Amino acid sequence: MxxxxxxxxxxxxxxxxxxxxxxxxxxxxxxxxxxxxxxxxxxxxxxxxxxxxxxxxxxxxxxxxxxxxxxxxxxxxxxxxxxxxxxxxxxxxxxxxxxxxxxxxxxxxxxxxxxxxxxxxxxxxxxxxxxxxxxxxxxxxxxxxxxxxxxxxxxxxxxxxxxxxxxxxxxxxxxxxxxxxxxxxxxxxxxxxxxxxxxxxxxxxxxxxxxxxxxxxxxxxxxNIRRVKDSASISALDESLLDAVKGRDASIVVTLPEIIEWDSVLGFSFTRSKRELSPTIDTAKYLENVDPDSVSIDSIRRDRLYITDIHDNEFGHSIYNCIYFELDSGDIKNVIFGGNWYEIDKSFMSGIDATLALIDLSDIVFPGVEIWEEDEKNKIETEGDYNQRVAGHLGCHLLDKRLVKCSKTTSPIELCDLLTDEKQLIHVKHRKGGSAGLSHLFAQGSVSAEVMLGDRAFRKEARKVLRRVDPIARDLVPIDGLKSADFEIVFLILGDANASVKENLPFFSKVNLTRVYENLSQRGFTVKIAGAETLARDGA
Structure with a gap:
């Protein structure tokens, strides 16, 4: 035909x-x-x-x-x-x-x-x-x-x-x-x-x-960022990951693939060390219990990170889905995150690092986060307890869990966790939350600053909350004539040294932080970052 x-x-x-x-x-x-x-x-x-x-x-x-x-x-x-x-x-x-x-x-x-x-x-x-x-x-x-x-x-x-x-x-x-x-x-x-x-x-x-x-x-x-999908490339990347696990590579990070309520967390454990509850996710503890002669990608998928809450409920995630690992290969950086491999262009990575370098460390010297042993279990100070202690130590206003009504967000929001008389809005999050928790921290600070700047009704409600905390604090947020240049947004990460806090951020957290920095800087805010190391509680 x-x-x-x-x-x-x-x-x-x-x-x-x-x-x-x-x-x-x-x-x-x-x-x-x-x-x-x-x-x-x-x-x-x-x-x-x-x-x-x-x-x-x-x-x-x-x-x-x-x-x-x-x-x-x-x-x-x-x-x-x-x-x-x-x-x-x-x-x-x-x-x-x-x-x-x-x-x-x-x-x-x-x-x-x-x-x-x-x-x-x-x-x-x-x-x-x-x-x-x-x-x-x-x-x-x-x-x-x-x-x-x-x-x-x-x-x-x-x-x-x-x-x-x-x-x-x-x-x-x-x-x-x-x-x-x-x-x-x-x-x-x-x-x-x-x-x-x-x-x-x-x-x-x-x-x-x-x-x-x-x-x-x-x-x-x-x-900039592409998900790796073909099985041959994924297999090759998995082999590199496996070699890193066998070699107990210090750059491997086990983190949570989702956000949880940290104040309800008692501790974390792994498949082969379930009785050894830790207050933070200790990647080294997982790697130390892996047998290099028998470990495989399948066994990593089977292994679990367990979260135990204060009610003794236990939840688990596949270790493979919890691993964050960056792998350099020529001009390409590969990252595994949330169980998926991504390919990141080197020039894009360099641009992120260049912007990150512009973000200054905070001038505030924050006390360390306390850790101790109790009933044969390692414990770490909660964000709420830390904020309350630091508010007294630094003489700043405690706004943690003090919600402000806002018509431009789906629910009331915090102005910040801590507010100084120098108009420094400090947002606090444990590093143990990994990329998910840190990204949430940066988003929280960004939304708060943007709404404070652009919403008069929000400022009015914020002043009511501030007055209940301390009558003097009310005037830190003027109802009219607010100037963004008068305010400094500080992101405080608990459990990380101040000097290395930026370097230790996971890649996707770096992306989110630089995006927030550029957004808020263009609006006139000063943006800084800080870390607070862990330290043993006195007498512990």
Missing amino acids: PDRTQYRYLNTLLAKTDYRESDFRDFLSADARVTELEVLEQHGFDGALYIKNSQEKRPRWAQLVDSIVGREVDQLSNKSSSAVLLVRVDGTVLAFTFGYGRFLLNIGCFEQDFGLKTALNTLNHQSLRSVDLHTLEDQPIQKKSQATRGSEASVFGVDIFRDVLRAVTGSPRAGVAYKNISGGDAVYSFGLEMLVEELPQIAADLLSYYEMEHYKDSFGWVD
Whole structure:
């Protein structure tokens, strides 16, 4: 049957260069049940077509329908059709999938950024209709946003410091003949009018688009942080992590993957040392109990970090999901966080460090955080107890848990934990909370400062709270004429030395701190950071 030009919508993947010489069948998943069909020689390209061997099945809900009418309904059936065409052009292999054909492939054989990068190279950056994002927060969030008309990325609220772009759709830029472009991870999709004989040229064009750097003009920020997804890369990174665990690498940090109520925490323990309850998460204690000869990634996934609360309830997280570890490889830094590996551009990392260097250490000398042993258990001073003690020691106002009504936030908020007569708003958090707790600390300070500056009603309510604490304190926050330059925001991290507090921050906490610093500095606030080391309680 002669082919004629038709509009077709194609889904395409690009094989990695390591598989240039592989047989076509090697690109399929091990469990793919397919029939191979030869490509007609007249088309003039080297390729193979694989069709899934499918069979009709009654849908799961068919039995319910049968019950409703009292007999088996013959017309009900499900049948999915899937196919994949593999084409080799100048030694490079591309896959064109049809139906659910992508599930026939061994995805590890294909470039994981081909779909997204090619889309960004071929899209008009002002024509975006939808974006899929993975936001690196205390609890990582996945979200999809759609616009009623073509728009720039800024319309979708993209945060270039924390958002990983996963997929995008839009219209082509000038000079690109495709229609309805979309790309995410390994798959690039587009429509065009074509003949079968044009597939080799289409493949060559796709390869050319993928190799372009055009996307850097409008989407350069996507290279800042990328989630590693292909199994081969993850396996290699996991092996490096395993070597670090076996070598008890001091840079490994075990932290919590979520926020908890710290005042209710009694202590932490690990799978092989459950009786040894510690007031903080002691990574060394986990590593010391690992047998280098038998440890594996699977055993790390099975191992647990246990949290025991003051009511003796116990909760556990997989150690693999709790590990924070940074791995340098040439110009790329890889980070494992929350059970996922991320690839971070070196220049982006350098920019974060440069901004971090601008943040000064606080001039306030904070007392250490007390630790002691009680009933054969190690304990550490709670944030509440520390704040109360330091308020008396430094002669500042205690505002911990003193909530101020605010119409611009979902619930009442704290102005700060401690307030000095010099208008220093001090926000306090234990380092034992890891990246999640620290990011929460920085966000808390940012929201408080922004609302105080911009909301007169909030300042009025804050003055009521301050008056109840100390009548003199009320005038520290004027109801009118507030000047941000008069205020200093201090982030105090308990359990870390003042001199090394910035250096010891996890990467994503550095990102959040620098973002908050830039935001508040632009509003005129002074922003500083401080640490308070642990010290043994007198007589303990």
